[in-house]
Amino acid sequence: xxxxxxxxxxxxxxxxxxxxxxxxxxxxxxxxxxxxxxxxxxxxxxxxxxxxxxxxxxxxxxxxxxxxxxxxxxxxxxxxxxxxxxxxxxxxxxxxxxxxxxxxxxxxxxxxxxxxxxxxxxxxxxxxxxxxxxxxxxxxxxxxxxxxxxxxxxxxxxxxxxxxxxxxxxxxxxxxxxxxxxxxxxxxxxxxxxxxxxxxxxxxxxxxxxxxxxxxxxxxxxxx
Numbered sequence: 001x002x003x004x005x006x007x008x009x010x011x012x013x014x015x016x017x018x019x020x021x022x023x024x025x026x027x028x029x030x031x032x033x034x035x036x037x038x039x040x041x042x043x044x045x046x047x048x049x050x051x052x053x054x055x056x057x058x059x060x061x062x063x064x065x066x067x068x069x070x071x072x073x074x075x076x077x078x079x080x081x082x083x084x085x086x087x088x089x090x091x092x093x094x095x096x097x098x099x100x101x102x103x104x105x106x107x108x109x110x111x112x113x114x115x116x117x118x119x120x121x122x123x124x125x126x127x128x129x130x131x132x133x134x135x136x137x138x139x140x141x142x143x144x145x146x147x148x149x150x151x152x153x154x155x156x157x158x159x160x161x162x163x164x165x166x167x168x169x170x171x172x173x174x175x176x177x178x179x180x181x182x183x184x185x186x187x188x189x190x191x192x193x194x195x196x197x198x199x200x201x202x203x204x205x206x207x208x209x210x211x212x213x214x215x216x217x218x219x220x221x222x223x224x
Contacts, residue, residue, distance in 0.1 A: 005029075005030055005031065005032045006031050006122070007032050007052075007054045007055045008021070008025070008034060008054055008055070008056050008058060008121070009034055009035045009043070009054045009056075009057045009058070010033060010035075010036040010037075010058045011036070011037055011043050011057065011058070011059050011060065011068075012038060012059070012060030012063050012068075013038035013060065013063045013064060013065045014060055014063070014110065016110075017060065017087065017110050018036060020110075021033065023114070024114050024118055028118055030122070031121065034054050035054075038063060038065045038066060039066070040066050040071065043071070047079070053079060053081060053082050054082055055082070055125050056082070056084070056085060056105075056121060057075055057083070058108075059071050059084055059085070059086055059104070060088075061086050061088050062087075068086065069103075072084050072086055072103045072104050076103050076104075083105040083106075083125070083128065084104045084105050084106075085105065085106045085108055085120065085121070085124060086103075086104035087107075087109070088107070088108075088109055088110070089109065089110055089111075090109055090111070091109060091135065091138050103204075104207075105124050105128065105129040105130070105207065106120050106123075106124045106130045106131060107131070107135055108120055127173050127174075127175050128206070129205075129206055129207055131210060137214070158200050159197060159200070162193060164218075165183055166179055166193040167197060167213060167218070169182060169183070170194065170206060170209070170210065171210055171213060176190050176191060176194075194206065194209075197209055
C-alpha cells in the first residue's frame with residue numbers, strides 16, 4: 001500500500017470542480033495539489049521548470065479554454081510515468097470527445113462523489129489505472145465500434161492458458177507484483193505475458209487490453 005503523498009495537478013476551468021478537489025485534498029493527508037491552472041501554456045511551463053513530475057494529472061475534457069483530449073495524449077506520449085484521469089461532465093461526453101479509446105488511465109465525472117473521486121485517485125496511484133466496470137460497460141453498450149463478438153472460444157484461442165490467468169488478474173486491478181505472487185511468476189514474466197497480449201490484440205496500453213476483453217466477452221470482469 002502506498003504511504004507517501006500523491007501529488008496532483010489539476011487543469012480545468014470549472015471553479016466549482018476545482019473547489020471540490022481542493023476540499024478533498026484538505027481532508028485527505030495523502031493528497032497534495034502541486035499546481036492548478038486552466039491554461040495549457042502555464043501547464044507546459046510548469047512541467048518544464050520542475051525536476052519532479054506529479055503522480056497524477058486531472059484533466060477536464062469539457063474545458064473551453066484547453067484541449068483536454070490532446071493534453072491527455074501529450075501525457076501518454078511524453079510523460080508516461082504520469083497517470084492521467086480524464087474528467088467529464090457526464091459519461092456521454094466520452095462518446096463525442098474521441099477519448100473513448102482509453103488514452104487516460106481513469107475516467108471520472110464531475111458529479112461523482114468525493115469518496116468516488118478519492119478512491120479513484122488512490123487506485124490509479126497504487127495500480128497505475130482504474131476503470132469501473134460500469135464505465136467500460138457504458139462505453140461498450142453505447143459506442144458503435146464496440147460490437148460484441150460472441151465467439152469466446154475462437155477469441156480465447158488468441159491467448160495461452162497462462163496468459164488468460166494473467167488477464168483475469170489484470171481485469172481485477174491486480175498489480176504486476178500481486179500477479180507475480182499469486183501465480184508464482186517473476187514480475188518480468190508477468191510483464192512479458194501482458195505485453196504479448198497487447199501485441200496480439202493491437203492494444204496501446206493495459207486499458208485498451210481490458211476493453212478488448214470486455215468487448216469480446218472473454219472474461220467475467222469484476223473490478224471489486
